[in-house]
Amino acid sequence: MNAKGVALLGVAKWYGKVPAVQGVDLEVAPGEMVSLLGPSGCGKTTTLRMIAGLEVPDAGEIRIGGTRANEVPPWRRNIGMVFQNYALFPHKTVAENIGYGLVMRRRPRAEIATRVADAMRQVRLEGLEDRIPSQLSGGQRQRVALARALVTRPDVLLFDEPLAALDRKLREQMQVEIRLLQREVGITTIFVTHDQDEALTLSDRIVVMEEGRIVQAGTPDEIYERPRSHFVSDFIGMMNAMRGTATGQGAGGLLVRLAGGRELAVPEAAAATGSAVEIMLRPEKVQVNPPQAEGLVLAQGRVAHIVYLGAVTYLHVTVEGGATMLAMQANGQGMPAPRLGDAVTLGWRAADMVCFAAP
Amino acid sequence: MTARRLLGAYVAVVMLFLALPIAVVIPSAFGEGNALAFPPQGFSLKWFAAILERPALLAAAANSAAIAAVATGVSLVVGTLSAFALRRYAFPGRGALMALFMAPLVFPAIVLAAAIAMVLAPMGLVRNFWGLVLAHIVVVLPYVVRTVSATLAEVDRAWEEAALTLGASPWRGFTSVTLPLLRPGLVAGATFSLIISFDEFTISLFLVGSGMMTLPIEMYNYAEYSLDPVLAAVSTLLILLTTAAVLAVERTVGLGKQFS
Incomplete structure (x- = not known):
């Protein structure tokens, strides 16, 4: 052809x-x-x-x-x-x-x-x-x-x-x-x-x-x-969106101060200091109670809602500062399933975060 | 229950009323007597044979058939093109144009007749075959536009576009996809057009004259001086012809759909 x-x-x-x-x-x-x-x-x-x-x-x-x-x-x-x-x-x-x-x-x-x-x-x-x-x-x-x-x-x-x-x-x-x-x-x-x-x-x-x-x-x-x-x-798949302000480049990448006061470093990202930005994190990148917490960005929270979809489960977790984060767990991997109201630790790799201008 | 029976009776009476002329005319055509009478006396087919000895009626029938055929042919082409423009393209004055095309349907026939005669007379188109054809086109065109545009509404633009992407020029796409799909509308439109033109009286009355008669008017003239069963025989033939045409359309494309 x-x-x-x-x-x-x-x-x-x-x-x-x-x-x-x-x-x-x-x-x-x-x-x-x-x-x-x-x-x-x-x-x-x-x-x-x-x-x-x-x-x-x-x-x-x-x-x-x-x-x-x-x-x-x-x-x-x-x-x-x-x-x-x-x-x-x-x-x-x-x-x-x-x-x-x-x-x-x-x-x-x-x-x-x-x-x-x-x-x-x-x-x-x-x-x-x-x-x-x-x-x-x-x-x-x-x-x-x-x-x-x-x-x-x-x-x-x-x-x-x-x-x-x-x-x-x-x-x-x-x-x-x-x-x-x-x-x-x-x-x-x-x-x-x-x-x-x-x-x-x-x-x-x-x-x-x-x-x-x-x-x-x-x-x-x-x-x-x-x-x-x-x-x-937002159009392709689900996302966690964290709004904040770029505060300059640090050792770990672009420093972003979130609305709740926490500062995160996003690798390979750039934005003018002082500009409003959004950090995007896919739910499947968020581990629940990670066995190896080393090198991960961590957040403590409580399970507020569970959506069981057979192959996967989505957990809605209310973290410090009141924001809700979405974590996706594959079922059948032997991971203990958290229940409603459980206190959980969420962890993700800094490199999985993507940062762009806030809409 | 009584309400239902009442309704049934009412329907029966209306049907009887509508069918009565037919019920009278058809038997009258088969009578033996010399006068138009009901109930007829005896049974004979001689009045059908007698039609052949009335050259004026035969000539008028031939004229009517030719006028109906030409007017229908022209209306099919013009009506299809008009339906296309009215359905497929948005342009200023579309609504007005659509109303204009439909006007002969609602206009009092006598007004239309006078108007057409006033236009055609100075052009020498009175007592003329082509004058009658023109007048009949005005009358039957709305029926063709209506039936064709109703069918066209069911023809998806995507089918025509699919034909284009498959290598068909617009004309070949039209003849191989659109036209076959328009067939029910065209057949129904043509049937209406033929029947209405053949039966047209009021407007033709202003345009006929010696040497150029149509069948309905010749029948009317005939009735003025002799009321013999020849008229009943002609009427019977017309009823049969019309019924056959409508049945044929109903069988092939479904007439009911054209009124939905």
Whole structure:
């Protein structure tokens, strides 16, 4: 497969006077899978539709395979797109849906038949050729949409929240299937979602968007472990947020005086002295009654609330100064489970803290 | 229980009232007597055969059929395009335009008739086939716009966009995806249009003349000097034709949906 890269250079789009996308710069390497992640209205879908050619940018340039594509209509872009709710043609059979792109490309009938059959095998839909979409389950429709988008061997594959309509189990299963298929085919893929788990599961790289702009782009672990803003850390997963004031650089890193008066040193962080900052700490980094307290930042507290989720348990702990901290414990590791009202010691590594400007 | 029975009786009376003309006309067509009479005397098909000996009626029927066909054809194209513009695009004056398209539905036919005659007369389009076609287009267009735009509301934009991303030009996307999905609306619109045009009286009355008659007006003229069962025979054929058309539409696309 000759995968092509996609590049956006200062792309912007307004709806009337409302800016939907405000100067997006993004490079997607050939064969890479990138997620556009953000809340509804952040411009992710508009960005995807501009790559598809369904919307025309008001400013900036879209390049596919290194050449400007702004003026190329969608039907000449050689893309494959999987829509929200799949957009399967309701009056055509499964085989006709999948073969549609090949018919439009005027391929010989015999070739269409073989390629449709191959595509159906690839997504495990054999035997359903003559069904119509309304006779299929959600997962099967999803597979038809995927096969229809892939059978034309597009340069770029685009997904617009395609899994939103599926229940959780099926969604997780489809995420893995899509990822495996994407790797196997090696196609450049851009995936729009508002679901952080989906972005983490599927992507080589996650692009977080807010109000029409990219706020951070990076590998899933970069985005999760080293978020650069409250928005990103809050959007991806759960967090402990500790507000304070930067008081200068110390031996252990940036010194931050918390609202309660305690001073913490955050390694590899920087902020102007006197500025309001926020320290972010993921709940799973917080150990409860750590056996080895040496080298950890410690806090004493009392268990105020317990959320048992089967595989893990979340403890809400009220610490000195009245703040509540969230700690995640994996169950089945032989750790004694604290009970409501127990006094506990929380401990975490200084390096697990991330510091950025307070929102 | 009594309330229910009362309602049942009421419905029966209304149905009877609505069906009465049909119940009278159809048997009258099969009578042997020379005058239009109910109940008919004897049984015969001679009045159906007699239609063939009334060239004025035959010519008028041919005119009406041709007018209905052309007016329907034009309305399908114009109506579909209009429905598209009205449904798919937001533009200033859209509401006003939609009201304009629907106006012939609520306008008193006689006012419309006078207005159309006043416009067409100076153009020499009275007692003219194309004048009648134009007038009928005005009358039937709202029905086509209505049925097509009702169906278009069910056609998801995403289907058309999916076609575009799969390599279909807008025109090929329209013919391969949108048009087949619009078929129920088009069939229903065409059926209404044909029936309404064929049956149109008030407006046609202002536009017909010697040499260019439509069937309803020719039947009216005929009734003025002879009230024989030929009219009943013609009416019977019209009832059969209309019923068959409506049943066919109901079978293929479901007429009920067009009124929901």
